[in-house]
Amino acid sequence: MKTMNDLLILEGMKESIVLAGHRGLTRNVQSVNISDTPDVIHFLAKNHLLLTTGYAFKDDTEKFCELIKQMHELNCSGLVIKINRFFKHLPAEVKLLADDLAFPIIDLPTQHTLGDVSRHILNYLNDHEAEQLYYALHVQKEFSNMLIKGYSLNALLEQLGHFLARPALLLNHRGEKIAQSHDFSKESMKAIEKEILQEVRENLPAAREGATFTIPSQEQQSVSTFPVQTKRQYPSMLVIFDSLTLPYPSSQMAIEQAGNVISFTIIKEQAIEENSRLLKNNFFADLIEMKIHSDEEIFSRSNYYGLQKDLENVCVICTIDAQGERYDNLQLYEKKVGELHNSVYDQLEDEIIHGNLEATLFTKGKYFAMILQFSDYSDQEINTITEFIENIQANCNGDFSLSFGVSHSVPSLKDIPTAYYEAVEAILNGYDQNMKGFTQFYKTRDLEELLNTLPRKDLRALYENTLKSLAYPKTKEDQELIKTIQVYLDTQCEFSETSRKLFIHRNTVKYRIEKTEELLNCSLRDPADSLRIRVALIIGSILKADEEAFEN
Structure with a gap:
């Protein structure tokens, strides 16, 4: 059952003032009566609320008090009165009595009619859906x-x-x-x-x-x-x-x-935020593509987006791994994948905040790029990055996986393009190995890895032009010459060390080297010639590995 206190939210009643009997606001209300007759008590019953102008007892305070006593004895709910209609204020005797009996008397503003207020209350008591x-x-x-x-x-x-x-x-x-x-x-x-x-x-x-x-x-x-x-x-x-x-x-x-x-x-507000994000990403694209030529502009714009000078900068690239036909059919970066993209962006932003990292998040094409900043970069920072990525992958919500590429650290904001391309290369290396949900740290490529990226016809031409008749050794003598120059170069052109490793006399080594230099028309102690021969020998191992792979 509703109480007097509940009525105070209703239209008309919410502007009302409780004049007396505040403790009685917990009284139940079951019905409403409107009356200005002196004998109204005969028409009231338990849990009835009386709405009145007070005309019947405007000049008789004693009669007013008697009505309140009788209503209290009947356990009526209370009295709502337009006090300004015929009274200037509630009589002191009435207020004291009402407070003593915990009988609520509420002043209804004159602009509200008793009929309208009664309708609102009755609809409320009947739980009328139209009122809701x-x-x-x-x-x-x-x-x-x-x-x-x-x-x-x-x-x-x-x-x-x-x-x-x-x-x-x-x-x-x-x-x-x-x-x-x-x-x-x-x-x-x-x-x-x-x-x-x-x-x-x-x-x-x-x-x-x-x-x-x-x-x-x-x-x-x-x-x-x-x-x-x-x-x-x-x-x-x-x-x-x-x-x-x-x-x-x-x-x-x-x-x-x-x-x-x-x-x-x-x-x-999110639309405004997206516009700001677009401006931020445009700055990052300009930075990566080296379209900002002034150092001062790089530093000021970077600082605007939270990147500080004189810190170590590491770029972490994140991508969503494509998974089967479902993702292919979405035609990446259209509406549905756009929603997925926003979801991952929010998740990365959450992890940056929770990880308490100095980091700024950008996007460029299909990549999420995070620039993490450290005062120093050592194994501890590498562990921090690894843990950060592991948390993201563990908390990944949805039927997709995320892969990450991590760059070396660079000491200046101007070097962020280098870090970005290192991180991209690291992630592409992971995909070249058919990996998913991985973390790949960038590794500087050695000479053999770089040569492996060149067309085989170019490698073969360089190999044959450099080693000439020794390129494809058929006799035992030619094979011994190739082996000798390999060890000789590896030992920094030391005859004694070469002879020791090959278990041959020092003079034999000297003879073979002189013969090789004559065949190839070069000097193995000359840095340029030495480099060409070293590169040719590496190419030889690459071509040999290709042949063995083909035969298998």
Whole structure:
């Protein structure tokens, strides 16, 4: 059954003032009577509320007090009176009696008619659905006007808290506070706010769906969350304090109407954020493509996006691994994959925040590029990056996997393009090995790896032109010459060391080297000739490996 206190949210009643008998606001209300007759007591019963102008006892305070005693004995709900109609103020005797009996007397503003107020109360008592709809539309209209006028999220939360007569919070998808009603500015509510945030974060999936939690320090009161859809994969959350005791007509329908307007406001702010992100990514593209020629401009624009001078910079590239026909059919980077792209961006941003890293997130084409900054770069920082990536992969939500490429560190913001291309090369190397969900640190390529990337016809031409008749040794003598010059070059052209490793006399080594130099028309002690021969020998091992692979 509804109480007198519940009525104070209704149209007309919410502007009313309780003049006396505040302790009696818990009295139940079952029906409403309107009367100005002196014998009204004969038409009242238990849990009846009387609406009156007070005309019948405007000049008789004793009669007024007698009516209150009789209504109290009948266990009536209370009395709503237009005190300014025939009284200037509530008589002192009446107020003392009402306070003593805990019998509520409420002053109704003169602009509201008794009939309208009676209708609102009866609809409420009968739980009339039309009244709920009316109130929800009223809330929706109020909030829509605020949206059109560009009110902030804090202003919207303040208005919602006023409508519901409850403290309200707005949290993002991570459970972080975006806005609040003024209630949470009070010192007494700050500890409760911390408890609410902790409960939401510990039960984040349920909170995003909409759930009710009990706050440890407030066992008799609950907190409910309501999802607020935005452009992100996960919704923001509207948090209403002590929600289970919401008075009519503060129904869920009304909360949903307010939530819709809050949702539109967040989406508007996200559109502004996306535009800022576009400008940030355009800067990164200009930096990578070296279109910014002034060092001063590089430093100032980098600083604007959170990158500091004189720190070690590491680029971490992330991509979404393609998985079968489902992802191919999406035609990457169109609408559906765009949603996936935004989801991963949010997740990377979350991990940067939770990891407490000095990092700035950009996107370039299909790549997510994170520039991580350290005062020093050693094994400890490498472990930090590895742990950071492992956390991202472990917390990856969805039927997809993420792969990462990590660059060397570079000491200047001007060198970020080098770090970026190293990270890209690292991730491409992983894909060349048909890996998925991997982390690949960049390794400087050795000479053999670089030669392996050249066309085989070019390698063969260089090999044959350099080694000439020794390119394809057929006799035992030619094979011995090739082996000798290989060891001779590896021992830094030392005859004694070469003879020791080959188990031959020093003079034999000398003879073979002189014969080789004559055949190839070069000097193995000459740096240029020595380099050409060394490269040719490496090419020989590459070509031999190709032949063996072909035969197998």
